[in-house]
Amino acid sequence: MDYRVDEIDKRILYYLAEDARNTAAPAIAEEMEVTAATIRNRIKELEAQGILQGYLADIDYKSIEGHVTYQFSCTAPIPDRDRLAQSALDVSGVVTVRELMTGNANLAITVVGSDTNDISRIAGELSDLGLQIEDESVIEEEYHQPYNPFGPEDAPIGPSLTDFMSLAGGAEVVEFTVSEGAEIAGQTIEQAVEEGLITDEMLVVGIEREGDVLTPKGETDIQTGDVVSLFSKTQLEKHSLEVFGTQ
Numbered sequence: 001m002d003y004r005v006d007e008i009d010k011r012i013l014y015y016l017a018e019d020a021r022n023t024a025a026p027a028i029a030e031e032m033e034v035t036a037a038t039i040r041n042r043i044k045e046l047e048a049q050g051i052l053q054g055y056l057a058d059i060d061y062k063s064i065e066g067h068v069t070y071q072f073s074c075t076a077p078i079p080d081r082d083r084l085a086q087s088a089l090d091v092s093g094v095v096t097v098r099e100l101m102t103g104n105a106n107l108a109i110t111v112v113g114s115d116t117n118d119i120s121r122i123a124g125e126l127s128d129l130g131l132q133i134e135d136e137s138v139i140e141e142e143y144h145q146p147y148n149p150f151g152p153e154d155a156p157i158g159p160s161l162t163d164f165m166s167l168a169g170g171a172e173v174v175e176f177t178v179s180e181g182a183e184i185a186g187q188t189i190e191q192a193v194e195e196g197l198i199t200d201e202m203l204v205v206g207i208e209r210e211g212d213v214l215t216p217k218g219e220t221d222i223q224t225g226d227v228v229s230l231f232s233k234t235q236l237e238k239h240s241l242e243v244f245g246t247q
């Protein structure tokens with residue numbers, strides 16, 4: 001590939017990865033001090049070079065009539081891996097196929113089915129192609145963010161998730177680092193509860209700050225860089241953690 005990606009191209013890719021639908025050429029142009037026409041031409045060139053390969057919709061299938069999303073870890077003979085990856089896309093219900101540089105489980109295949117019988121049908125068709133299914137699991141949630149090194153120096157960085165545990169009854173415990181610019185940073189736990197940043201279903205059970213472990217109380221403030229352990233009585237949604245980071 002002869003095309004050289006520069007800082008303008010990287011910034012375009014950053015914002016398109018963040019939210020392609022709501023990315024406007026004039027906004028990027030103003031930030032990079034070029035014309036909007038330059039940004040539009042760069043986007044066309046990135047597409048022509050095969051660097052920008054598409055604009056995929058982020059779809060919550062489970063909210064549509066109970067559809068379920070699975071990931072199959074499959075092994076294909078290395079000489080046939082490319083061909084079988086393409087063939088897998090022809091199976092109804094397969095939405096993504098990733099080739100992995102490994103001997104075993106060298107294809108990660110994401111599928112969507114209307115129910116478990118549909119998932120079994122898809123698994124059978126993948127096996128019929130000659131793929132060996134090594135493992136399968138339900139995809140409960142998937143999170144995305146743009147590649148930060150392509151963004152501006154002050155690009156917001158979301159909370160860094162360091163641990164996660166699912167408990168009986170749908171409860172969850174997560175541990176993460178509060179990011180710079182977080183809405184909740186600088187507020188006490190009591191203030192955060194009063195403003196609805198921490199809901200009734202949530203409980204801050206631990207805060208680690210500069211190597212010290214704090215016992216969370218109402219007057220305890222939450223600071224940037226704190227490692228927070230959060231218990232939730234119910235499954236956490238993506239927006240529930242946004243106050244701890246800006247993504």
